[in-house]
Amino acid sequence: MTDTATTEDLAETANTIDETPMPESFTVTVQVRRFNPEVDQETYLQEFQVEMYATDRVLDALHKIKWEQDGSLSFRRSCGHGICGSDAMRINGLNRLACKTLMKDLDVTKPIIVEAIKGLPLEKDLIVDMEPFFAAYREVLPFLMPSGSEPERERIQSPEDRARFDDSTKCILCAACTTSCPVFWTDNQYFGPQAIVGAHRFIFDSRDSGAASRLEVLNSKEGVWRCRTTFNCTDACPRGIQITQAIAEVKQALIRGKI
Numbered sequence: 001m002t003d004t005a006t007t008e009d010l011a012e013t014a015n016t017i018d019e020t021p022m023p024e025s026f027t028v029t030v031q032v033r034r035f036n037p038e039v040d041q042e043t044y045l046q047e048f049q050v051e052m053y054a055t056d057r058v059l060d061a062l063h064k065i066k067w068e069q070d071g072s073l074s075f076r077r078s079c080g081h082g083i084c085g086s087d088a089m090r091i092n093g094l095n096r097l098a099c100k101t102l103m104k105d106l107d108v109t110k111p112i113i114v115e116a117i118k119g120l121p122l123e124k125d126l127i128v129d130m131e132p133f134f135a136a137y138r139e140v141l142p143f144l145m146p147s148g149s150e151p152e153r154e155r156i157q158s159p160e161d162r163a164r165f166d167d168s169t170k171c172i173l174c175a176a177c178t179t180s181c182p183v184f185w186t187d188n189q190y191f192g193p194q195a196i197v198g199a200h201r202f203i204f205d206s207r208d209s210g211a212a213s214r215l216e217v218l219n220s221k222e223g224v225w226r227c228r229t230t231f232n233c234t235d236a237c238p239r240g241i242q243i244t245q246a247i248a249e250v251k252q253a254l255i256r257g258k259i
């Protein structure tokens with residue numbers, strides 16, 4: 001006996017592979033809200049037909065449209081795997097990442113409507129100006145502010161201390177939360193939920209000493225008190241962060257005057 005496969009073995013393997021059913025493709029109607037600032041006064045929906053598989057994502061549909069039908073379609077994406085946060089958009093009215101939204105999770109018998117996220121200045125098609133969003137994030141001082149002189153070894157933290165802010169470390173700055181918040185839509189003074197999550201990540205970090213400065217920022221008229229506990233932000237977050245709870249913890253810290 002040898003380990004070498006016989007011609008019969010190979011033929012049998014080939015037959016087995018041939019019997020594997022090919023996944024079926026289907027045609028999906030995708031309606032994309034378009035806007036070109038050089039020619040359009042208003043946005044409008046444009047319809048495309050795209051051949052898709054159940055495991056394709058909305059990002060794949062947008063790529064097919066751009067590469068095969070209309071190269072002028074504009075949208076942001078980078079990693080393609082839910083990490084970089086650059087492709088948040090409204091899909092059938094809900095904020096989602098296009099790279100994490102599978103065809104099989106949508107009703108593909110109806111048109112899939114893809115639009116830019118709301119509440120930030122529209123630049124082109126699915127691209128918005130993210131600067132107001134990042135400006136709010138910068139306001140809360142999103143970096144570690146340790147006290148004392150530089151230690152000779154790493155700053156030790158217990159698992160319990162880490163658990164206090166673990167959830168808010170998962171933020172990928174996609175803006176799905178802030179641009180789903182009705183207060184943010186109607187009141188461009190509000191920092192929005194992401195900035196509060198970004199502050200929470202450091203306020204409750206036992207190695208940090210900047211909580212008072214951040215709480216002062218969030219106690220301002222643009223801060224946490226504008227939140228009406230609508231929960232849209234928590235529902236929209238692709239990382240599953242309990243945003244409304246983080247906001248409540250920041251409010252409690254302000255009321256009690258301690259972390």
Ligand code: SF4
Nearest residue numbers: 171172174175177237
């Ligand atoms: Fe995106 Fe969630 Fe971070 Fe908001 S909290 S920016 S939804 S990852």
Ligand code: F3S
Nearest residue numbers: 181227228230231233
């Ligand atoms: Fe807005 Fe979230 Fe509060 S949607 S109102 S920030 S709970």
Ligand code: FES
Nearest residue numbers: 080082084085099
């Ligand atoms: Fe990076 Fe979707 S492309 S999160």
